[in-house]
Amino acid sequence: MDITTWMNNHTGWTDFILVGLFSQSQHPSLLCVAIFVVFLMALSGNALLILLIHSNVQLHTPMYFFISQLSLVDMMYISITVPNVLLDQMLDVSTISVPECGIQMFLYVTLGGSEHFLLAAMAYDRYMAICHPLRYPMLMNHRVCLLLVSGCWFLGSVDGFMLTSIHMTFPFCKSRKIHHFFCEVPAVMKLSCSDTSLYETLMYLCCVLMLLIPVTVISVSYSCILLTIHRMNPAEGRRKALATCSSHMMVVMLFYGAAVYNYMLPSSYHTPQKDMVVSVFYTILTPVLNPLIYSFRNKDVTGALRKMLSVEPFFWETVK
Template sequence: MTNNTGWANFILVGLFGQSQHPALLCVVIFLIFLMALSGNALLILLIHSNTQLHTPMYFFISQLSLMDMMYISITVPKVLLDQVLGVSTISVPECGLQMFLYLTLGGSEYFLLAAMAYDRYVAICHPLRYPVLINHNVCLLLASGCWFLGSVDGFMLTPVTMTFPFCRSREIQHFFCEVPAVMKLSCSDTSLYETLMYLCCVLMLLIPVTVISGSYSCILLTIHRMNSAEGRKKALATCSSHMMVVTLFYGAAVYTYMLPSSYHTPQKDMVVSVFYTILTPVLNPFIYSFRNKDVTAALRKIPFILSEYGEVCLKKKT
């Protein structure tokens, strides 16, 4: 086989090749994409416009929504545009950029979920010290740390992956440039790199999982000791939303980056990637909004805010 290490384009197999109704699937994915963007954007606007939601918990939720909007925008527009135009290629620089952004946002979200678990731990286990331990500066520091650690993951894995020689078929059995799918095209021995990547991913997951497990162990003990049934119910409702998101996101990440290759097939990998790349961003705002009284109360105020804004505009015109 010839060595194709040059700047020849990759070919993305995509989601529609094996579908019996590609046009219908394209419309469904487009609608999901719009729902994800509108849901997360609405949640961000609510949090920033409503003073009652200016708390550390909602600050972290707004960061999560921002990551989800960027996360789904990395892959889905390219998939839909290629289907409409009948194109299936992606250049090497575009592939590298997509891989870097994907790894950065994925890694950032791992650590953000850990920061959110720590926030709930302090709020429930140390409520009197909460304003001091989780103040505005601490929130900014935690969020910045999450973005930084995620970018470290992207900077470590992307350059190494893209510099391997590719001498096999240029077809990526995926709908975007994910590291494991691209590595399968390499003709060199990647076993050492795959081991190092595995250890890196274990570390990237182990640290947040340790923080989350420790936080929720303490939270459950505190809830168990509560005398108030209403307090228990409120604490469990707050934490259950976060745990649903953690389970969805981490479960898919463990499958993709930590299970041996014998468990993987291109079809399974694509289904799992669709789940946490396309479906998770649209589920997160629903999990946090419809299960949260503060957010639903803020949603009810939107018509009154719009009417007041309209009256102010009319007065200025007259």
């Protein structure tokens, strides 16, 4: 028995209906164009940042390696939801099959979990660079960075597999309508006609761990960083350290703020409209903001971009 037949036997139908972003919009066409523009900006911005980091030797450092991984996550994150939303709007289709919903849910949870731990790894990297500068090259070598990134992806995939595999075994008989623009776990769980209290407790504990462990690492790292910065004598070094850390903290607050609202606040605080607005923020807007935060506020990245732009005209003139 294939996965499609198995899932259909457990749900009773072959697809869900996504209510989507455009159902309550007075100007759906304008909203569709705006989302498409933001989607292109997110893809191009993150792709450009990855290209700059991998093509410029000066950016071959642990910090930029982690930033390139964050950009990769953001590109995948926005790509699993927005294209489907735009395509459904253009084709006037609002259904999604159960297997597609499960795959989307798995990817979404995996990428979200991976980003949680990746932000923690980035905070740990900044702690090592600022608090232990002499030992930093040895403590954060390429092998250690690869292990940290691999661990982030592994923990995210474990979380995605565990929550999705349990969730998609529930029978769904209350309604076919998902009051969301993609298959988010809480929105799909509301359609189940079985007792989900145990699963909700498990999901809550997983989310607490997925948030608590990275937040603890980030909090401890930045507490030590702030103490070290306070003791710094050269004003230039203090400013550079604060600039680097402030960029990272902006990304952390944007991402974790939305995650806390979605998965840790009681259901009485949630409405379908609020949930969709928050989801738009961290699935569509955050991926386009991250490269802007790390590029425009970073002299190394802007310098690499100017260098690349100055080399390209010279290259084409040589070819001619």
